[in-house]
Amino acid sequence: MQRNDNQSATQGDEPIPPMQQLLDNPFMLVFIGVLFPTVFYILWGIMEIISIPAVK
Amino acid sequence: MAMFRQCPDSGLFFHKSAESLMKAHAVLGVVYLLIGGVLGLLVALTRMPSLHVLNAEDFYLALSIHGTAILIFWIIFFEMAVLYFAASTLLRCRPATPGIGWIGFLLMVIGSTLVMVAFFRGNSSVMFTSYVPMPAEPIFYLGLILFAVGALIGCFIFLGTLVIAKKENTYDGSIPLVTFGALTATVIAIFTIASGAVILIPTLLWSLGFINHIDPLMYRTIWWALGHSSQQINVSAHVAIWYAIAAIIFGAKPMSEKVSRTAFLLYILFLQLASAHHILADPGVSSTWKVFNTSYAMYLAVLASMIHGLTVPGCIEIAQRKKGFNNGLFEWLQKAPWANPVFSGMFISLIIFGFIGGITGVVMGTEQINLIIHNTIFVPGHFHATVAVGTTLAFMAITYFLIPVLFRRQLIWPNACKWQPYIFGGGMLILSLLLLGAGTLGVPRRHWDINFSDAALQFQYAGTAITMMGIAGLGGLMAAVGGAMFCLIAVGSLVFGKRLDPGASLFSSFGFPMAASCYNIERPGKLELAPIEQTGDSGVQAKGTFVLALVFLASFVVYFFINAKYLSSIWPMG
Ligand code: HEM
Numbered sequence: 001m002q003r004n005d006n007q008s009a010t011q012g013d014e015p016i017p018p019m020q021q022l023l024d025n026p027f028m029l030v031f032i033g034v035l036f037p038t039v040f041y042i043l044w045g046i047m048e049i050i051s052i053p054a055v056k
Numbered sequence: 057m058a059m060f061r062q063c064p065d066s067g068l069f070f071h072k073s074a075e076s077l078m079k080a081h082a083v084l085g086v087v088y089l090l091i092g093g094v095l096g097l098l099v100a101l102t103r104m105p106s107l108h109v110l111n112a113e114d115f116y117l118a119l120s121i122h123g124t125a126i127l128i129f130w131i132i133f134f135e136m137a138v139l140y141f142a143a144s145t146l147l148r149c150r151p152a153t154p155g156i157g158w159i160g161f162l163l164m165v166i167g168s169t170l171v172m173v174a175f176f177r178g179n180s181s182v183m184f185t186s187y188v189p190m191p192a193e194p195i196f197y198l199g200l201i202l203f204a205v206g207a208l209i210g211c212f213i214f215l216g217t218l219v220i221a222k223k224e225n226t227y228d229g230s231i232p233l234v235t236f237g238a239l240t241a242t243v244i245a246i247f248t249i250a251s252g253a254v255i256l257i258p259t260l261l262w263s264l265g266f267i268n269h270i271d272p273l274m275y276r277t278i279w280w281a282l283g284h285s286s287q288q289i290n291v292s293a294h295v296a297i298w299y300a301i302a303a304i305i306f307g308a309k310p311m312s313e314k315v316s317r318t319a320f321l322l323y324i325l326f327l328q329l330a331s332a333h334h335i336l337a338d339p340g341v342s343s344t345w346k347v348f349n350t351s352y353a354m355y356l357a358v359l360a361s362m363i364h365g366l367t368v369p370g371c372i373e374i375a376q377r378k379k380g381f382n383n384g385l386f387e388w389l390q391k392a393p394w395a396n397p398v399f400s401g402m403f404i405s406l407i408i409f410g411f412i413g414g415i416t417g418v419v420m421g422t423e424q425i426n427l428i429i430h431n432t433i434f435v436p437g438h439f440h441a442t443v444a445v446g447t448t449l450a451f452m453a454i455t456y457f458l459i460p461v462l463f464r465r466q467l468i469w470p471n472a473c474k475w476q477p478y479i480f481g482g483g484m485l486i487l488s489l490l491l492l493g494a495g496t497l498g499v500p501r502r503h504w505d506i507n508f509s510d511a512a513l514q515f516q517y518a519g520t521a522i523t524m525m526g527i528a529g530l531g532g533l534m535a536a537v538g539g540a541m542f543c544l545i546a547v548g549s550l551v552f553g554k555r556l557d558p559g560a561s562l563f564s565s566f567g568f569p570m571a572a573s574c575y576n577i578e579r580p581g582k583l584e585l586a587p588i589e590q591t592g593d594s595g596v597q598a599k600g601t602f603v604l605a606l607v608f609l610a611s612f613v614v615y616f617f618i619n620a621k622y623l624s625s626i627w628p629m630g
C-alpha cells in the first residue's frame with residue numbers, strides 16, 4: 001500500500017498547526033477520548049441515578 | 057537478527073513476531089465466527105414461526121452464545137490482528153513487547169473459553185448483555201474480564217509500537233490514515249474496557265456473594281458504555297479497512313487527509329456518548345442527559361460517518377476516473393472489480409452500513425421515535441446491517457487480501473470467493489430488512505414464541521409480521537450459507553491453498569519448518585511520504601459519489617418523516 005500523506009506536508013521550517021499536533025499525539029487522543037465520555041455520559045449519568053430519591 | 061520479510065506481491069513488510077500474533081488472532085477470530093454463525097442460524101430458524109426449531113431453554117442458550125461469540129469474540133480477536141497489522145506492518149516497525157502480546161492472546165483465549173464453558177454448563181444463558189439481577193456463573197464474568205484484559209494489552213502494545221516507530225524513525229510525517237483509524241479504534245477500546253471493568257468486576261463479586269445488590273439502572277448505564285462503545289471500535293476499524301482496501305485495489309488516495317482525520321477525531325470525541333441511546337426508554341435518567349448524549353453529541357459522530365461514507369467512494373471514483381473510466385456518472389463504479397471479493401465485500405459493507413445501518417440507527421436513536429421500536433426485533437435488524445454487514449463483511453473482505461499476503465497461500469475455489477460476499481451480504485440484507493419491518497409492527501426481540509402458544513393471555517400479531525419473520529429466517533439461512541463459505545474458504549486456503557512461497561506454511565513465522573528463512577530483512581526502508589499532487593477540486597471530480605450522497609440524504613429524510621408520522625398515529629396527542 002502506498003503512503004499518501006499530504007497532511008504532513010508541513011515539514012521543515014513551517015510551524016506545525018495545533019490541530020495537527022493534536023492528531024499526531026496518540027496519548028493526548030487517548031486522554032480526550034476517555035475524558036469526554038467519562039464526564040458527559042458516565043459521571044453525569046451516575047449523578048442523575050444517585051440523586052433519585054429513595055422510597056420512603 | 058533479520059526479522060522482517062517483504063511480501064513480493066504487495067510490498068508490505070511483516071515482522072516475524074507481529075506476523076505470528078496477527079495469524080493467531082485472526083484464526084481464533086474465525087473459529088468464533090463459525091461457532092457464532094452456526095448458533096445464529098439456529099436462532100433465526102427458531103424465530104421463523106413455521107419452523108421454531110429450538111425449545112425455549114435452548115433458544116436462550118443459543119442466543120447468548122450467538123451474541124457473545126460473534127459480536128465480542130470474533131470481532132475483537134480479528135481487531136487485535138488489525139491493530140498489529142496497522143502498527144507493525146504499515147509503519148514497518150517491530151512490535152512492542154511481542155512476548156507480552158502472547159500473554160494478552162492467552163488471556164483472551166482463556167477468557168473466551170471460560171465464557172463458552174459457562175454457557176455450555178447451561179446456567180449462564182443471560183445473553184451478551186448479562187443484565188443484573190439475572191445471574192450467570194462466576195466464571196462467565198471472570199472469563200469476560202480476562203478476555204478484556206487481554207484485549208487491553210493488545211491496545212497498549214499498539215500504542216507502544218507507535219512510540220517505537222516514532223523513536224526509530226520508521227516513517228516520515230504523520231502516521232498513515234489507516235493506522236490513524238486503528239488508533240481511533242484503540243482509543244475507544246481503552247474507554248470501552250475501562251467501563252467494562254468498572255461494572256463487571258462488581259458483578260463478578262456479586263455473583264460470588266461478596267456484594268449483595270447491584271442496581272439494575274446503574275448496571276445498564278455503565279454496561280452500555282461498554283456495549284455501545286465496543287461497537288464503535290468496530291466502526292473505526294472497518295472504516296480504516298475501507299480506506300485500506302480503496303488504497304490496495306485502486307491505489308486511491310484519500311480526498312483530503314485532513315478531513316478524514318478530523319472525522320476520526322469526531323469519533324474519538326463523540327461516538328461513545330451515544331451509549332445513551334440504549335437507555336432511552338429507561339426511567340431515572342433525565343431527558344437532558346439522553347438528548348445531549350444521543351442528539352447533539354451523536355450527530356457530530358454521525359457527520360463523521362457520513363464524511364467517511366462520502367470520501368471512501370469519492371476517492372475510488374477519482375482514482376477510477378484517472379484511469380479513464382470517465383463516462384457519465386457511474387462508469388467508474390460499473391467498471392470496478394466486482395468479481396474481486398476484496399472490493400465487492402468492502403463496497404457492500406459500505407453501502408449497507410450507510411443506507412440501512414446508518415439511517416435506521418439515527419432514526420431510532422431519536423428519543424421519541426425510539427418508543428416505537430424499543431426492544432423490538434427492529435433493533436437486531438439495525439445492527440445486523442451495521443455489525444454483521446458493515447464490520448463482519450469488511451473483515452471478510454480484508455481476509456481475502458491477507459490470505460495471500462500474510463499467510464502466503466493462494467485462495468482456493470475462486471468461484472466461491474467471487475460469490476461469497478453477495479450471498480452473505482444479500483442474505484443479511486434480507487434478514488435485516490425483514491427484521492426491521494417486523495419490528496416496526498411490534499414483534500419483540502429475544503422472544504422465543506411470538507405465537508404465545510402456551511401463554512395464559514393470548515395475543516395475535518399481524519399476519520404480515522409473522523410472514524416477515526418467516527422470510528427473515530430464509531435470509532438468515534442464505535447469510536449462514538455465505539458465512540459457511542467464508543469459513544471454508546479461509547480454513548481451506550490455509551491448509552490446501554497453493555503455496556505462494558516454497559516454504560510458506562501457517563507456522564513459518566513461528567519457526568516451523570526450520571528451512572531457509574524468508575525473514576531476511578534487518579530493517580525495512582523508511583516509509584516515505586508520497587509526493588503531493590495537485591488534484592484540483594476533488595469534490596467536483598467525484599460527481600457520481602455526490603449523487604449517491606444526495607440519494608442517501610433523501611432516503612434519510614423520507615425515512616425519518618415516515619417514522620415521525622407513524623409515531624403521531626400510534627401515540628395520538630391532544
Ligand atoms: C449466520 C448469520 C446470522 C444469522 C442468521 C443471525 C440471526 C440473528 C437473529 C434472528 C437474531 C435475533 C434474535 C432475537 O432477538 O430473538 C440475532 C441476534 C444477534 N445477532 Fe445475529 N445473525 C447472524 C450473524 C451475526 C453476526 C455476523 C453478528 C455480529 C458480528 C451478529 C450479532 C448478533 C447479536 C449481537 C445479536 C443479539 C443477541 C441478543 O439479543 O442477545 N449476528 N441474530
Ligand SMILES: [Cu+2]
Nearest residue numbers: 284330331333
Ligand atoms: Cu449503541
